[in-house]
Amino acid sequence: MLGKKLHFYNTAHRSKERFEPLHDPVSLYCCGPTVYNYAHIGNLRTYVFEDVLKRTLNAFGYNVKHVINITDVGHLTSDEDTGEDKMEKGAKREGKSVWDIAEHFTRTFIQDIASLNILPPDRWPKATDHIPQMIELVKKLEERGFTYTTSDGIYFDTEKFPSYTAFAGLDAENLRAGERVDMGEKRSVTDFALWKFSPGEGKRQMEWESPWGRGFPGWHIECSAMSLAYLPQPIDIHCGGADHIRVHHTNEIAQSEAATGKPFVRYWLHGEFLVFEKGKMAKSGDHFITMATLRQKGVAPLAYRMFCYTAHYRTPLSFSWEALASSAQSLANLRRLIGSLPSQSKASPPTTLQVAGALDPFYTALADDLNMPRAMAALWDIVRDDTLDAHLRRVCAEQADNVLGLELGRPPTETVQTVVGAEGEAMRLECATYVPIDLCNRLTALLSERRRARREKDYATADRIRQKLGAAGITVKDQPDGSTTVSIPAGVCTDSDRETLIFME
Ligand code: AMP
Numbered sequence: 133m134l135g136k137k138l139h140f141y142n143t144a145h146r147s148k149e150r151f152e153p154l155h156d157p158v159s160l161y162c163c164g165p166t167v168y169n170y171a172h173i174g175n176l177r178t179y180v181f182e183d184v185l186k187r188t189l190n191a192f193g194y195n196v197k198h199v200i201n202i203t204d205v206g207h208l209t210s211d212e213d214t215g216e217d218k219m220e221k222g223a224k225r226e227g228k229s230v231w232d233i234a235e236h237f238t239r240t241f242i243q244d245i246a247s248l249n250i251l252p253p254d255r256w257p258k259a260t261d262h263i264p265q266m267i268e269l270v271k272k273l274e275e276r277g278f279t280y281t282t283s284d285g286i287y288f289d290t291e292k293f294p295s296y297t298a299f300a301g302l303d304a305e306n307l308r309a310g311e312r313v314d315m316g317e318k319r320s321v322t323d324f325a326l327w328k329f330s331p332g333e334g335k336r337q338m339e340w341e342s343p344w345g346r347g348f349p350g351w352h353i354e355c356s357a358m359s360l361a362y363l364p365q366p367i368d369i370h371c372g373g374a375d376h377i378r379v380h381h382t383n384e385i386a387q388s389e390a391a392t393g394k395p396f397v398r399y400w401l402h403g404e405f406l407v408f409e410k411g412k413m414a415k416s417g418d419h420f421i422t423m424a425t426l427r428q429k430g431v432a433p434l435a436y437r438m439f440c441y442t443a444h445y446r447t448p449l450s451f452s453w454e455a456l457a458s459s460a461q462s463l464a465n466l467r468r469l470i471g472s473l474p475s476q477s478k479a480s481p482p483t484t485l486q487v488a489g490a491l492d493p494f495y496t497a498l499a500d501d502l503n504m505p506r507a508m509a510a511l512w513d514i515v516r517d518d519t520l521d522a523h524l525r526r527v528c529a530e531q532a533d534n535v536l537g538l539e540l541g542r543p544p545t546e547t548v549q550t551v552v553g554a555e556g557e558a559m560r561l562e563c564a565t566y567v568p569i570d571l572c573n574r575l576t577a578l579l580s581e582r583r584r585a586r587r588e589k590d591y592a593t594a595d596r597i598r599q600k601l602g603a604a605g606i607t608v609k610d611q612p613d614g615s616t617t618v619s620i621p622a623g624v625c626t627d628s629d630r631e632t633l634i635f636m637e
């Protein structure tokens with residue numbers, strides 16, 4: 133990077149700052165999904181931005197320890213601690229247990245982010261696995277005098293934390309005006325639940341004993357407990373969507389700093405929303421587009437990733453099918469152009485310095501608060517620049533792709549689908565065209581069965597499945613890292629491909 137320094141916009145100070153981490157590896161915490169429904173492509177925009185951040189840190193020589201939590205309890209339908217638990221509501225909607233829907237939507241989330249080439253975090257802590265840590269944190273807050281009890285839970289007293297309004301620049305006067313609105317037994321409108329009591333016998337599927345009675349944790353305490361459990365404080369970077377600034381992150385800061393007496397986070401980065409003309413995309417709204425919706429429409433996941441790069445992460449991005457199609461086209465064009473550049477050098481291969489020199493405008497754009505529209509423009513300029521050696525241009529594109537995650541070396545329309553098997557194992561499907569979802573599910577089931585057979589040393593069954601797939605033209609390759617790659621040529625596993633359908637019965 134030729135000594136370039138990273139700069140990020142820090143929400144805490146409302147300014148762009150030079151990035152100077154305290155820890156090696158850099159500690160990075162990203163608020164994870166509430167697993168009561170599929171992630172929509174708006175949620176996924178935030179995870180793409182966070183992935184670009186992590187890949188940029190890597191490209192600039194930093195190791196990163198990355199944590200994304202799974203919220204599987206306690207996130208209520210209103211951020212102000214009223215309404216139903218989203219998980220219990222989701223379970224009723226699906227007619228399943230809360231644990232079943234948590235498991236199902238966690239798996240599809242992991243599958244979705246894998247399909248977008250989002251690197252998995254080092255840890256995926258689940259809120260329900262960290263109840264003791266949350267109880268400990270609430271106990272500390274109680275000992276330090278920051279809590280009070282109402283008939284429905286233990287609350288954080290925001291009056292006791294004088295800098296409460298600073299982070300989000302909240303207007304204290306306005307907040308007091310809001311106090312006329314019904315706020316139950318809360319002392320201030322900004323106070324929030326740390327622990328909620330179960331409403332009564334048999335009303336909740338998820339509940340735990342605590343020193344204050346049976347109940348469940350508040351959503352905010354989950355992130356404080358899980359980030360502090362795995363990352364050293366102050367955490368270098370904490371991310372999330374911009375909607376979290378006002379309540380969730382403000383509350384995380386208040387309770388974490390009140391409990392530990394130390395600063396919680398150094399750099400706060402927030403991604404703006406993916407929006408429709410009529411407003412934001414929400415899990416409960418009309419415009420509910422998921423990765424499955426994109427697949428059904430034949431849009432490759434990486435085309436969506438490319439689309440995310442058309443706006444800076446701190447500006448809202450307007451969704452339209454036309455704009456998405458244009459990003460898909462532009463990705464195919466970029467791959468075609470790169471594919472036309474020689475993969476071997478006629479003379480000596482370019483030096484590290486030559487590559488870094490040619491990529492300078494690309495890295496400058498990244499270092500300037502992850503300016504992806506500018507970085508993409510810089511990459512196009514490099515690969516089109518006839519004055520540069522053709523092989524050098526290709527090497528530059530390959531290196532830039534470590535940050536972009538667009539698989540720029542693939543043929544223009546070839547694509548990869550990642551499926552998750554019965555025991556959570558990820559398998560990559562390399563496909564010439566899209567595999568419809570029902571075929572994808574059957575294929576996943578067969579591959580899982582083959583894995584189970586191999587593990588149980590039932591090689592006859594494992595071979596039979598491989599042969600069955602082989603006869604349909606599908607090749608299965610076990611990788612040294614334990615993953616499986618499945619190659620599906622053109623014409624196989626398509627909607628009209630009756631042969632494969634029959635084969636996979
Ligand atoms: P949730 O599963 O609702 O807790 O949200 C997961 C992540 O997606 C959070 O970081 C949210 O801030 C973010 N998010 C929610 N809606 C959108 C949207 N329309 N565009 C971008 N990010 C969003």
Ligand code: ZN
Nearest residue numbers: 163164355380
């Ligand atoms: Zn969070």
